[in-house]
Amino acid sequence: MREKIEKLLLEVEQLAAKREQEIEEIRVRLLGKKGSITQLFDEFRNVLPEQKRELGQVLNTLKVSAQNKIEQLRAVLEESMESENPGFDLTKPGDSFELGTRHPISVTRGEILSIFSKFGYEVAEGPEIEDDWHVFGALNFPPEHPARDMQDTFFISDGENPVLLRTHTSSVQVRAMERMPLPIRIVCPGRVFRNEAISARAHCIFHQVEGLYIDKNVSFADLKQAVLLFAREMFGENASIRLRPSYFPFTEPSAEVDVSCNICGGKGCNICKGTGWLEIMGCGMVDPNVLEASGIDSKTYSGFAFGMGIERIAMLKWQVKDLRHYFENDLRFLKQFETVV
Numbered sequence: 001m002r003e004k005i006e007k008l009l010l011e012v013e014q015l016a017a018k019r020e021q022e023i024e025e026i027r028v029r030l031l032g033k034k035g036s037i038t039q040l041f042d043e044f045r046n047v048l049p050e051q052k053r054e055l056g057q058v059l060n061t062l063k064v065s066a067q068n069k070i071e072q073l074r075a076v077l078e079e080s081m082e083s084e085n086p087g088f089d090l091t092k093p094g095d096s097f098e099l100g101t102r103h104p105i106s107v108t109r110g111e112i113l114s115i116f117s118k119f120g121y122e123v124a125e126g127p128e129i130e131d132d133w134h135v136f137g138a139l140n141f142p143p144e145h146p147a148r149d150m151q152d153t154f155f156i157s158d159g160e161n162p163v164l165l166r167t168h169t170s171s172v173q174v175r176a177m178e179r180m181p182l183p184i185r186i187v188c189p190g191r192v193f194r195n196e197a198i199s200a201r202a203h204c205i206f207h208q209v210e211g212l213y214i215d216k217n218v219s220f221a222d223l224k225q226a227v228l229l230f231a232r233e234m235f236g237e238n239a240s241i242r243l244r245p246s247y248f249p250f251t252e253p254s255a256e257v258d259v260s261c262n263i264c265g266g267k268g269c270n271i272c273k274g275t276g277w278l279e280i281m282g283c284g285m286v287d288p289n290v291l292e293a294s295g296i297d298s299k300t301y302s303g304f305a306f307g308m309g310i311e312r313i314a315m316l317k318w319q320v321k322d323l324r325h326y327f328e329n330d331l332r333f334l335k336q337f338e339t340v341v
């Protein structure tokens, strides 16, 4: 044992290291749980009593000199880093890095959903890749309807049961009507796809939030109130709405909703093109054919639905003039929304 101690003492004296990691390896090798000095301490238990005093002292000396040596190696290393890189201060906090910001579409999506969740709507999501039934058939689109045409819809496969990219999130509403117990009160956010030429006002991929409420005795007045409350939450308490008659295969009657222009307060400006109104969504009373197609008794139940483009709402809110900005990930654009989080 004595020999082992002496050998290690010599070794300790000659220790050298250039990197922090080497020093740590040395520490583990000598003083770690299974380190050679630690093992000597274990063996020390079996030393004859008359040798204990003397051996104990050398063993302690070994341990202390190993600890000192390691500290010394650390100090030398720090010093050499300091002299190689003058001003290098190991205690300095690291460089700060830039945090990302939420995308304006996510911010707007969150805002729309939180408004409707206050009104008691649940969020429902569904697949982006769909079949004809959930995007068109169940929504009362006649077989020859032009929206089914290649112009608007991206087909993944054709034939008897074509697979396609959903052109609206009404497909999620169909899935909800098929499986959820009544009453249903949902909002359906998601990406939608349309085969459109990309311009300042249209894109082949955009985001929607659609809503659906089905219960007994739901009326057009309920729809109007829901839309008005939403508009006030989104565009300010002085916002007013107007409904213009419109057509969708899945709603009857149908309407297009305009909100009073939040820039000029309705007086007329270049954003609202002098009309004082901005179009924000489509809506209507769910067509009885649509209820029946999903197995809901249209004599007992009625409902309303609405759908809006998130990009459009965000453009109106922040006066973004070109929809393409949302998809180009240009930091100069995105950074303008830093404070909106």
Ligand code: PHE
Residues within 6 Å of the ligand: 167, 168, 169, 170, 210, 211, 248, 251, 282, 283, 284, 305, 306, 307, 308
């Ligand atoms: N699904 C329609 C669209 O994508 C929007 C809408 C939803 C209209 C519900 C009326 C009712 O354009």
